[in-house]
Amino acid sequence: xxxxxxxxxxxxxxxxPREYPRDTEGLIEQLQDRDPSVRRWAxxxxxxxxxxxTPLCQHLLVEExxxxxxxxxxxxxxxxxxxVVEGLIPLLRSEDANLRNSTIEVLAELxxxxxxxxxxxxxxxxxxxxxxxxxLLNDLRHPDVGRWLSLVLKDDAxxxxxxxxxxxxxxVGTPTALSALKLARQRFADDPFIGFAADLAQQRIEGA
Amino acid sequence: MKAAAVEKASITxxxxxxxxxxxxxxxxxxxxxxxxxxxxxxxxxxxxxxxxDSFRSYFVKxxxxxxxxxxxxxxxxxTVNETYFFRESxxxxxxxxxxxxxxxxxxxxxxxxxxxxxxxxxGEEPYSIAIYLLERWPEIDLHExxxxxxxxxxxxxxxxxxxxxxxxSIANLPKPYLAKYFKQNAQGDWVITRDIVDAVxxxxxxxxxxxxxxxxxxxxxxxxxxxxxxxxDISRRIAAEAMFDALRPGGFVCLGHSESMSxxxxxxxxxxxxxxxxxxxxxEAKR
Numbered sequence: 001x002x003x004x005x006x007x008x009x010x011x012x013x014x015x016x017p018r019e020y021p022r023d024t025e026g027l028i029e030q031l032q033d034r035d036p037s038v039r040r041w042a043x044x045x046x047x048x049x050x051x052x053x054t055p056l057c058q059h060l061l062v063e064e065x066x067x068x069x070x071x072x073x074x075x076x077x078x079x080x081x082x083x084v085v086e087g088l089i090p091l092l093r094s095e096d097a098n099l100r101n102s103t104i105e106v107l108a109e110l111x112x113x114x115x116x117x118x119x120x121x122x123x124x125x126x127x128x129x130x131x132x133x134x135x136l137l138n139d140l141r142h143p144d145v146g147r148w149l150s151l152v153l154k155d156d157a158x159x160x161x162x163x164x165x166x167x168x169x170x171x172v173g174t175p176t177a178l179s180a181l182k183l184a185r186q187r188f189a190d191d192p193f194i195g196f197a198a199d200l201a202q203q204r205i206e207g208a
Numbered sequence: 209m210k211a212a213a214v215e216k217a218s219i220t221x222x223x224x225x226x227x228x229x230x231x232x233x234x235x236x237x238x239x240x241x242x243x244x245x246x247x248x249x250x251x252x253x254x255x256x257x258x259x260x261d262s263f264r265s266y267f268v269k270x271x272x273x274x275x276x277x278x279x280x281x282x283x284x285x286x287t288v289n290e291t292y293f294f295r296e297s298x299x300x301x302x303x304x305x306x307x308x309x310x311x312x313x314x315x316x317x318x319x320x321x322x323x324x325x326x327x328x329x330x331g332e333e334p335y336s337i338a339i340y341l342l343e344r345w346p347e348i349d350l351h352e353x354x355x356x357x358x359x360x361x362x363x364x365x366x367x368x369x370x371x372x373x374x375x376x377s378i379a380n381l382p383k384p385y386l387a388k389y390f391k392q393n394a395q396g397d398w399v400i401t402r403d404i405v406d407a408v409x410x411x412x413x414x415x416x417x418x419x420x421x422x423x424x425x426x427x428x429x430x431x432x433x434x435x436x437x438x439x440x441d442i443s444r445r446i447a448a449e450a451m452f453d454a455l456r457p458g459g460f461v462c463l464g465h466s467e468s469m470s471x472x473x474x475x476x477x478x479x480x481x482x483x484x485x486x487x488x489x490x491x492e493a494k495r
Contacts, residue, residue, distance in 0.1 A: 002342070002348055002349060002352070002353070003338055003341065003342065003348075003353055003354075003355065003407035004320065004352045004353065004354050004407075005354065005406060005407055005408070005409055036493055037453060040449070040453060041418075041422070041453070044418050044446075044449065045418065047418070064495055065493050065494070065495070066474065066475070066493070066494040066495060067449075067452060067475050067493065067494065070445075070449065070473060070474065070475055071449050073445075074442065074445045074446055074449060077441075077442045077445070078442055078446070098474075105441075109441060109442060111274045112274055141271065141272050141273055141274050141275075141276060141279075142272055142274060143272045143274075145272060171226075171229075171230065172271055172272075174264070174268060204222075204226065207220075207222030207225075207226070
């Protein structure tokens with residue numbers, strides 16, 4: 001006993017006959033396999049198959065194993081592009097918080113592609129979708145983030161959406177947002193939380 | 209011109225607070241007040257290097273730059289890349305005092321245990337693990353243990369297999385271990401015994417390339433310390449998922465002291481042992 005070098009590669013995966021071909025169709029079929037590790041490897045190998053975006057997004061809605069879902073999100077992040085953004089945006093309406101949060105994480109990694117969708121999302125009829133979009137802005141590296149936040153502060157009628165925007169502004173705001181911040185404070189003058197959040201954001205902006 | 213830029217780029221208390229909070233959220237690395245000088249100095253270096261005229265303009269660039277390259281440059285600047293024997297040895301203590309015993313309980317008697325150290329760098333970490341096992345794990349003679357170590361850089365893999373180290377590299381080694389496992393050569397460097405070199409299987413692996421990592425499986429413990437901090441977000445997740453598939457259920461991952469798996473992936477459970485906190489691949493699938 002003791003230390004043993006792998007004289008034969010016991011730690012390595014033996015080559016076994018493949019049950020499925022590893023083209024896009026074969027990999028899509030593997031997403032239905034009973035073994036989660038087969039599904040994970042299929043999802044991982046799809047990172048070089050741009051035509052797999054739609055089936056991957058669809059599979060997210062039915063996949064029950066968190067580890068498989070996580071690999072699918074990573075693969076979608078690797079693939080990037082308009083199809084990924086369009087496939088993921090509907091998941092912002094999901095009741096499943098894990099699915100929503102992972103969606104936000106991946107979208108945040110695709111700033112150039114997601115940017116043209118932001119204003120539409122910020123005008124969505126569902127205030128929750130607008131709040132999730134603000135959560136996305138918190139992690140989005142894009143030069144228009146300040147302008148989008150200002151739009152919400154000036155126009156959005158929902159107090160929780162404005163509060164979420166102020167929270168993001170406290171971290172990323174610049175002095176150009178101060179006039180919009182003042183307007184939000186006036187629009188919600190009776191709401192003590194908005195007053196508190198606006199004070200905090202202003203302090204952070206002016207302190208920087 | 210340069211002196212003027214430095215003057216403009218002074219870091220105020222509020223700047224430091226703002227930066228500290230942002231950097232912690234992005235990387236999990238926390239700077240307390242005692243690191244203020246270190247942080248200020250490096251921030252000013254990056255402000256100058258990017259041609260920014262103040263902390264504020266630099267922070268806007270850092271925060272909103274779409275390709276994230278400045279964030280990566282700053283991370284590289286704020287982290288110290290060095291390796292030596294018995295570095296962060298509390299995790300090796302955890303290995304021999306807790307992790308291996310925990311794993312052995314879950315396994316059939318006589319099963320071979322596998323440990324993967326990545327990145328190998330020039331060999332200090334896998335060889336430290338080998339010495340720790342031989343010297344400090346009472347059950348070493350009852351089990352077969354295989355140590356694998358990988359790096360993306362073939363030149364460091366060659367250096368690891370040469371096994372020649374400076375006095376600085378071995379400074380943390382207890383003297384009896386130095387005497388037992390090393391010999392000093394004519395140049396004053398320390399050469400590790402071939403028995404230890406031969407106990408480690410080295411290979412070239414890019415942790416964020418599934419074609420490289422799919423060969424690895426049934427591993428019990430992975431040491432992946434101070435590597436993921438240099439990856440971008442996607443590569444970090446690919447690496448975490450590769451480690452997940454390489455591990456047996458109930459296996460462990462050890463990250464560097466400033467790294468947090470919870471910030472990268474939700475695949476693993478946190479496991480707290482007396483010597484260290486590590487990440488465990490759950491025995492059952494998560495829903």
